Amino acid sequence: MTVDKYTIIDKVPTTLEHHALKLKICGMKLNTANVASLQPDYLGFIFWENSKRNYTGSLEAIPHQIIKVGVFVDATVAEIKEKVNTYNLLAVQLHGSESPEFCKELKATLKNIQLIKVFSIKNEFDFKILEPYETVVDFYLFDTKGKLPGGNGYTFDWDVLKNYPSKKPYFLSGGIGLEEVNQLKSFLKLPASKYCHAIDVNSKFETEPGLKDVVKLKELKNSLKEI
DSSP states (O other), X not given: OOHHHHHHHHHSOSSOSSOOOEEEEOXXXXXXXXXXXXXXXXXXXXXXXXSTTBOOSOOOOOOTTSEEEEEESSOOHHHHHHHHHHHTOSEEEEOSOOOHHHHHHHHHHXXXXXEEEEEEESSOOOGGGGGGGTTTOSEEEEEEOSSSSSOOOOOOOGGGGGGOOOOSOEEEESSOOGGGHHHHHHHTTSGGGTTEEEXXXXXXXXXXXXXXXXXXXXXXXXXXXXX
């Protein structure tokens, strides 16, 4: 870990009141440098062999202000630690059935890494599930429940989040594309969005798995500036 990494991690909020909505672009694989030139807040790299976007290459130089996120599905602590060290990851996203105890162990092992735990939603969600994770993760990420752990390409009912009981910042994910910008603007006017830290985009901005449409992403980034 470098001093630069510590500095960046310290800037990531743990509570939110007023903030600019951040952007995470996930499923990076084939044109990372071009996407990084847009300066998103986060870039996500999937380390799961069953994914079409499974990352196995060597990372091009990415500015330190962009937080590199490793996405894992039921990996071991040792496997995650190896990827963090190999790719100089600044955050870890857990997209499987990882327990609170596992998250606690991981946090103790990777002390300066931000930890994001994913929960899948369709038309309803029992928020009591979050309680054991409150003290062991830094962010939640709410994604659409589907056949795959992520990248299913459609949104869940964001009205479910009106019952969000926590003050922990969260990422909003699942099928967000340019067509959802107006819906997103409406959502961000609601109390349910108070702790929405970032949106997470993936498949709606691809020409093939792992190859991002930079023109569309630039349009999205400009749209977010208006929110």
